Amino acid sequence: MDRIGILAHNHLTASFYKHILESIFQAEVIPFSCRTSLTDKQKNLDLDLLVTTAFSYEDHRELLIPHCLKVLRLQPCLSGSQCQILSQLPPNQHIYFYHQNAELFSEHQMLLNDAGYFFHKLRSFADLEAHHLSIPYVVTTDELNSKDFHTNQLISLGPPLISSISIHRIASELNQEEVLLSEVFQEYMKSLAPTPHHLSNLPNTATNQYYFSCVIESLNESVILTTKTGHIISMNKSAYQLLEIGDSCIQKNVLDILPIKKLPSLLEKNKEITKYRDHFLTIKSSPVSSKDFNGFLFTLHSFVKKASSTPNQYHFEEKGHQAKYTFYDIKGISGDLLRCKDIASQMAKSSSSVLITGESGTGKELFAQAIHNASERSDQPFVVVNCASISPSLLESELFGYVEGAFTGAKVGGKKGLFLLAHQGTIFLDEIAELPLSMQSRLLRVLQEKEIRPVGSDHLISIDVRVIAATHQNLDRLVAENKFRLDLYYRLKVLPLHLPPLRHRKQDILILFQHMQQFLGTSYLLSEDAKKALIQGNWQGNLRELKNCAEYLAHLEKNYIDVHDLPPLELIDDCIPTTTQSPVSRSHCEVFVLKCIYQAMRAQKKIGRRSILNMAQKKELSVTEQDIRNALQNLSHTGDITIGKGRQGTSLTEKGIETLHHASPSSVTGESGY
Incomplete structure (x- = not known):
């Protein structure tokens, strides 16, 4: 019988996960706590697999758990009952979240944020007790006693469940994939709260298309699994019912049953909205890969266009003015990144302007989309404007629109500007430093008055738009050189967010690289020397350069990558500064x-x-x-x-x-x- 070790920050949590694992797997599960020293018997145990509840524990596993070669970190997932408790919390109350473990605090807070729950941070009860302060509600995923703290209501959710992704990885490591077909696992899947990320990540952990099919059948979402060429392998019951078709569609191309004109365009956009019979379909696509299978997963959602919807609700979705990334999609565990995610998640609660700075390729638009999707404007447009890519002569009409007859060649009926398309939503002004001075004054007035005037019009139009701006340039220097307006700078910089370069996030490099491999559908292994070289890379192009590296190696079509296979990398130790400026320019x-x-x-x-x-x-x-x-x-x-x-x-x-x-x-x- 396989032997699994579960390491958690306390014994109660370890025992909780022990019960889950024993109910699913044919294995002996031994709980360990970071707060309890090992007995002589435990020190001599041989484990087939060690699973941990926090990444940092892995750095100390030699001290905590001997004789274990395989270590896997559990990914948490809220249960349906936990979400039900959270949904019943009273609105407009000061609700705080607390966890004793700092790393689990950040991880579980992001888990709650992804599920749509945003609470104040409570780092320590000591400050409250010292001043005899009382707060009405405290939510925790830790083991606490309400009598010990000054709070009227302690909502103890208990630890999150183990995500289906982690269950699949454990099954694969132990060669127990057959448990994925068991009734116990199917019932466990039903207890998990559905999340928008659950479905897209799950298939990357299975081992072949047969298990893919078994997994999607247990899901409530309507799902279609296809080959890389789009031929249907499997559909679950929910998809059959939604599309009202029989099982004769198996082996047909997905284009034959879904109202999609071109498959490549959908795969590139990841999402498409189209009319299907008497309703509309949102079709999302994501690549899936495993040891012996590569294909695509299509998720279908049906909705009816309501008369009460905003006039351009369907229009903006059809045109692609949507944010598709959330904080969950921002991968990494480094302190710098977690700090940025924490700050950004707080910014999402506000409607004030955000200024995101950082080197090219650090993920500024990714953070902008995540902020929008975590805000109250998430169901409204997210309009992207690249200020550097629009001709200065066209910029005014693009941003603010124009009326019929405003100039030669103007469209009949005029045209809505990007600010009006973003009404009630968010407009993302990328490369804001490239905005001409003449347009900076117009933008400043829009931010101050919340009104726009289309080109050729005498009328002002009121708008409600949140502005998120981004740049890789040093705006302080541009202000000093009179190339950027000081008043606009401070109007944008209400909520500043600086993103660290990849070379300051060494812990994240291999995690990001593995994620990019999954996205590309490749599964080559890296030698230890290759891993060290990636970690020591300077990565001046940041995430874009890392993705290029992963794609380059994928085209080599090798199963094992050594250091000499890597493209030329500039190592940090070899970098010769060409300027006295910091990598991040400072005022x-x-x-x-x-x-x-x-x-x-x-x-x-x-x-x-x-x-x-x-x-x-x-x-x-x-x-x-x-x-x-x-x-x-x-x-x-x-x-x-x-x-x-x-x-x-x-x-x-x-x-x-x-x-x-x-x-x-x-x-x-x-x-x-x-």
Whole structure:
């Protein structure tokens, strides 16, 4: 009999998952807790598989669990009953989420966010108890006792369930795929809360098309499984009922039964809305791959166009003005990334303008879409505007539209502008730094007055649009050079979000690479030297460059990739800086703040906002206290500094020292730097 170890942060949680695994698998399951030392008997156990509830535990598995070669991290999933409890919470209340384990706190909070539940963060009960404060509701997935805390209502959901993705991976590792056909597994699947990500990820873990077919039959969604050429392999009962067809469609091409004109266009867009008989269908596609199968999964949803819908509801969906990515699609476990996801998820609750900065390829549009999909505007348009790709002469008419006869060649009846198409939704202004100065003043007025005037019109049109802007350029420098309006800069920078480059997210590189392999439908293995080379890569193109690398290796059609198979990579150690600028350009104020904090650390002194202001005044710098406050906030968001509470002071992180080294090398080589 197989022997599985389950490692959790406490014994109660480990026992909870032990019960689930024993009910599904023919295996002996042994629970372990990070809080309990091993007995001599446990130290000598041989395990076939170790599953953990947090990624960081894997780094210490040699100390915690000996004699285990295979380690798998469980992916959590909310149950239907947990979602029912959450849906009954009273609206307009201050509800907090708490978990003792910091990593599980972030993971479970994102799990709740993906399910549509957004709560305030409660890092510690100590502050509440010290001030005898009471909060009305606390939601937790941890084992807590309400008597120990100042709260009227403690909603203990219990640990999340094990996702079907993890069950499939365990079955594959133990060669027990037959459990996927069991009634026990089918019943377990029904207990999981359906999520939009559950379906697209599940097939990538199965081992062949037979098991794919078994899995999709257990789902409530309408699903069609096809080969890479689009020929139907399997459909579940729900799909048959939705399309009102018989099983004679098996082996037919999906184009023969779905109202799709071209399969490649759907696969490229991932989503299409089309009319089918007396209703509309939303058709989503996703690639699936396994050890011996590659194909596509089509998910179908039916809806009727309501008369009460907004006038362009169907129109914007048909035109593709939709955000398809959520925070779940942003892969990685590094501290910098989790911090950005945490900040962005809070930004989603607001309708204020967001300014996303970061190098090219760091995922700025991905974050913009995730913010939109987590906001109250998620069912409204998400309109993308690349400010660099539109001719300056056409930019005004594209953004604000025009009326009939506005200029030679104008369409009969005029044309709606992109801002009007984004009404009640979000407009994403990519490459905002490329916007001409003449248009910057027009945009500023739109943001201030929330009104647009189409070209050739005398009438103003009120709009309700959230603006998310993005750029890879240094707007502080452009403002100083009078190439970007200062008033527009601060109007956009209400909620700033800086995305770290991939070279600062070493923990994420192999995770992202594996995800890209799944997307490309490849399953080649990497040697240890190849993995090390990927981790040490400079990745100036960030995610785009990493994806190019994965695609390049896929075309080699090799099962095993060694370091000499990799395309030429610029390693971090080999990089020769060509400029004294930081990889992330900083304002003069931010560099000055970094210098002050660095010198205070060297002198083993604490430093805060007031001290930095005094240092600026001594040097007769034109810096205000608000400038320093903004600089500290930006540097904290980007992970360059940590701001302590009370009198703890502020300190540089390793990333902050690197940023200062690039921005002002003399500052970290013993010279004063100012």
